[in-house]
Amino acid sequence: MNFLSDFSFFSDLQAWIFESIVQPLIFQVGLGEFVEDAFHGVEWFLMGVAELLLLFVVLRPLEALIPVHKISDPYARWNDFMYTALHRLGIFSVVIFLLLDPFLDSLTALLHLQGMNPFNLDNLWSAMQGHPVLVFLLYLLVLDFFDYGYHRAEHQFTWWWALHSLHHSQRNMNLWSDNRNHLLDDVLRDIYMGLIAIAIGVQPGQYIMLVVVSRMLQSLQHANVRIHFGVVGERLLVSPRYHRTHHAIGLGHETHGKGSIGGHNFAVLFPVWDILFGTALFSKTYFLTGIRDQLPFPDGCSREYGQGFWSQQWLGLRRLLGFDKEQNK
Ligand SMILES: [Zn+2]
Ligand SMILES: [Zn+2]
Incomplete structure (x- = not known):
């Protein structure tokens, strides 16, 4: 199912971009077997563009109107925009897709063996059939539970x-x-969430909306x-x-001490997951953000996380491989 087919302007635009630009290009470079996936790729791209526009129109004026703090480095925002564009306009997904498609295909086939999907939540409660909004919310909740687990692991393990x-x-x-994430972490998370979605029976047309x-x-x-929600x-x-x-x-x-997870x-x-697992903190303060080791220590040392995209990615790799310990005071 193609989600955008419900909106004729979008589906017309999708068809136009696909037929006049993407399809000829795909055949030109000899990747004809990916033509159907490319059609869905255009859908992801258009959803990304719509997202960026909506975010800019709604959130940017709010940031000017009711900011928590004055932006001290305008370049930082521009740099984060590059991350968002890279991730949401599909360039990133294309790379992931080309790397992983064969693997994911065989896994999907395995899980959907003989047309059955034992984990399909949609089938678990027949009462939910005919209530697409409820099914959507249930999927959102289940995916969010696994996302919570992933996020805690990101804080738990040193690497x-x-x-x-x-x-x-x-x-x-x-x-x-x-x-604003390390690309390696993005790859891991996209694979993990994609696999969970496949395992619980989310359809591609639903998945794009859940992600958006x-x-x-x-x-x-x-x-x-x-902004808070009361x-x-x-x-x-x-x-x-x-x-x-x-x-x-x-x-x-x-983290506070070895083996314990702080935060x-x-x-x-x-927030239900934080409440259930004892990690919720409902503070009324709008805190300043960052990491403790970015602040200068008495000896003047502080850890450098990089200003631009490439230096941030490079320093992340160095931290991963344990090469920047000299700054870790
Ligand atoms: Zn975090
Ligand atoms: Zn965050």
Whole structure:
């Protein structure tokens, strides 16, 4: 099912871009066997463009109107925008796809053996059939549970934190910061979430909407805006204030001692997981964000996470391989 087929303007645009640009190009470079996937790729691209426009139109004025802090480094926001464009306009997905498609195909076939999918949530409760909104929300909730687990693991394991700390090193958090991640971590997460989605029976047409809804909410959470959802709402959906607490220097995300996991508010969309696993912190403060070791130590040393895309990626690799210990005081 093609989600965009429900909206004629979008599906017309998708068909036009595909027929006049993508299809000829695909055949030109001899990748004809990917022609159907390329059609879906155009759908992801258009959804990404619509997202970027909507985020810019809605969140950018709000950041100007009710900011938590003054942006001290405008380049930081521009750099984060590059991450978002790279990730959401499909360039990133194309690379992942070309690398993983054969593997995912055989796995999907294995799980859907003989037309059966034992984990298909849609089939679990026959009462839910005919209620697509409920099914959608259930999928969103289940995927979010696995996302919570992934996020905690990013903080729990030293090598994973070496990658994820790039996300936390933004001290000028803004509407584009959600995608400021190490590419290796992005690859892992996209594979992991894709596999979970396949395992629980999400259809491709549903998956794109689940991903888009989740991404939009996560962009809102990172925006530099004084927004919270009130006592009740804050417990139902992750707000900008709630996620900012997760990014708070020295409080929200750092491990405290060997073997223990410190930090709060790991939930990606629904705080229920933090409440259940004892990691929720409902603070009324809008904290400043960053990582403790970015602040200068008495000896003047501090850890460098990089200013631009390439240096951030490179330093992340060095942390992963344990080569930047000299800064880790
Ligand atoms: Zn974040
Ligand atoms: Zn985190």
